[in-house]
Amino acid sequence: MRLALFETSEVPGSIVLDKVLHVLTSPHLFRLPLLRSTFAGVIVYQGQVVPLLAEESSEKQDGKIDQQPAFALVCEAEYGLVAVPADRIVRITKIGEVCSRTISECDPQSEICEIDGRGYHLLDLNRVLEDPDFKICGLKN
Amino acid sequence: MVDADHLRIVFQVNDVEFVMPVADLLAIRGVDEDDLTPLGQSSESFQLGSLTYRETDVRVYDLALLFNLMAENSCEEGPLLIFAGSNCPWAVRVNHIVGVFDVMHFEFQDLPAYMFHDEFVPYHQVALHDGKLLVSVDSQKIDQVWQRDA
Numbered sequence: 392m393r394l395a396l397f398e399t400s401e402v403p404g405s406i407v408l409d410k411v412l413h414v415l416t417s418p419h420l421f422r423l424p425l426l427r428s429t430f431a432g433v434i435v436y437q438g439q440v441v442p443l444l445a446e447e448s449s450e451k452q453d454g455k456i457d458q459q460p461a462f463a464l465v466c467e468a469e470y471g472l473v474a475v476p477a478d479r480i481v482r483i484t485k486i487g488e489v490c491s492r493t494i495s496e497c498d499p500q501s502e503i504c505e506i507d508g509r510g511y512h513l514l515d516l517n518r519v520l521e522d523p524d525f526k527i528c529g530l531k532n
Numbered sequence: 533m534v535d536a537d538h539l540r541i542v543f544q545v546n547d548v549e550f551v552m553p554v555a556d557l558l559a560i561r562g563v564d565e566d567d568l569t570p571l572g573q574s575s576e577s578f579q580l581g582s583l584t585y586r587e588t589d590v591r592v593y594d595l596a597l598l599f600n601l602m603a604e605n606s607c608e609e610g611p612l613l614i615f616a617g618s619n620c621p622w623a624v625r626v627n628h629i630v631g632v633f634d635v636m637h638f639e640f641q642d643l644p645a646y647m648f649h650d651e652f653v654p655y656h657q658v659a660l661h662d663g664k665l666l667v668s669v670d671s672q673k674i675d676q677v678w679q680r681d682a
Contacts, residue, residue, distance in 0.1 A: 421658075421665040422548075423643075423647075423658065423665075423667065424548060424599040424600055424601055424667065425599060425600055425648060425649060425653045425655075426647050426648060426649065427646070427647060427648065427649045428649070430647055433643075433658070433665065435660065435665070438639070438660075439641070440641045440643065440658055440660075440665070442643075442644070442647050470644060470646060471644060520646050521646075
């Protein structure tokens with residue numbers, strides 16, 4: 392299984408590559424009212440409105456939201472398309488070769504893919520959408 | 533004769549643009565056309581006050597509060613949209629009216645229910661229009677919120 396590795400401002404993350412349809416550069420984020428805190432808003436991908444996950448750090452202390460994401464990984468989930476924000480796309484890697492899976496310390500239901508001493512949170516998008524309180528957590532290195 | 537069923541009004545409240553069927557509207561009132569009688573400061577409801585329009589009492593509600601929109605540019609000075617309501621007319625003040633457009637200029641899309649923080653959120657649809665994304669609402673849904681609020 393191959394993983395796409397990416398970084399947000401706080402959390403290094405990874406997603407199973409088969410689920411990634413497209414990586415968008417500088418997507419325009421549209422903010423919408425009354426969304427779950429899991430979502431920062433939506434982007435438009437090929438004419439379709441797609442929810443964009445919020446970064447854990449996307450809400451500043453004064454209540455203002457950070458600026459637009461540098462990248463968005465448009466992914467397939469059971470419930471439809473969902474986009475994941477990223478500051479940097481790191482690389483694509485195979486589990487078992489250079490990546491070893493461990494259980495996340497901050498979220499025991501999640502796995503961490505460790506590469507070169509850095510832990511990339513393995514994102515389960517179906518769980519993100521099912522759990523109203525889900526927030527991306529990960530290791531700070 | 534223009535068929536209002538095909539028309540949508542676009543208006544802005546605190547930097548968020550909304551689209552709504554023109555057929556839902558009873559009237560659009562300009563700035564300073566009506567005297568608003570404010571409610572007391574202690575009120576925790578969405579109602580801001582009331583006014584009299586054509587000898588009928590009209591409750592004025594705070595749409596920005598309903599949609600949890602931060603008030604950097606509050607719409608105390610904007611035009612007033614009056615709706616018939618199921619029981620009695622009600623109104624909201626908006627920052628400004630962007631325009632009225634034929635429905636064919638909008639591309640409406642439903643949002644999945646899992647995106648919202650509860651089942652009572654009074655919209656479930658957005659509309660792409662002129663490169664912007666608008667919140668699509670209808671007055672019946674909002675009317676239900678005011679009824680629960682009463």
